[in-house]
Amino acid sequence: MLRRSFFARSVHEVAPDLIGVTLLVDGVGGRIVEVEAYDQEDPASHGYRAARRASPRQR
Numbered sequence: 001m002l003r004r005s006f007f008a009r010s011v012h013e014v015a016p017d018l019i020g021v022t023l024l025v026d027g028v029g030g031r032i033v034e035v036e037a038y039d040q041e042d043p044a045s046h047g048y049r050a051a052r053r054a055s056p057r058q059r
Contacts, residue, residue, distance in 0.1 A: 011037040 015037035038045035
């Protein structure tokens with residue numbers, strides 16, 4: 001089981017460490033074979049525009 005602390009790192013560190021991990025939800029899932037990593041400052045990220053609009057308090 002991956003603990004919260006596993007994810008408390010840069011997305012660029014976490015993503016490669018997820019390769020080969022088996023993800024199951026209620027016994028259904030599979031092995032992670034590829035990942036993509038975008039942080040909130042990357043214009044390709046889905047959250048990029050929302051992060052730009054958020055006030056400093058919301059970040």
